[in-house]
Amino acid sequence: MRYLVYTLLALLLIFVTVIIGDYGPWYFAWIVGTVMIVLISAAGGVLLDTQIEARQSGEGRGEH
Numbered sequence: 001m002r003y004l005v006y007t008l009l010a011l012l013l014i015f016v017t018v019i020i021g022d023y024g025p026w027y028f029a030w031i032v033g034t035v036m037i038v039l040i041s042a043a044g045g046v047l048l049d050t051q052i053e054a055r056q057s058g059e060g061r062g063e064h
Contacts, residue, residue: 014031018024 014028018028021027
């Protein structure tokens with residue numbers, strides 16, 4: 001529930017910043033870019049862990 005409240009608050013603040021401020025689009029792009037970098041990094045970490053686990057399970061069975 002707390003996550004939902006913070007998400008709605010962030011969206012409201014972004015909307016107000018874009019409408020009112022001259023620098024609104026820059027901040028909006030910065031926030032969206034930061035979120036995308038974090039999500040892509042997390043996905044890369046998950047893929048790396050999956051590859052490492054697959055390699056370790058393959059070595060345990062004598063496969064290379």
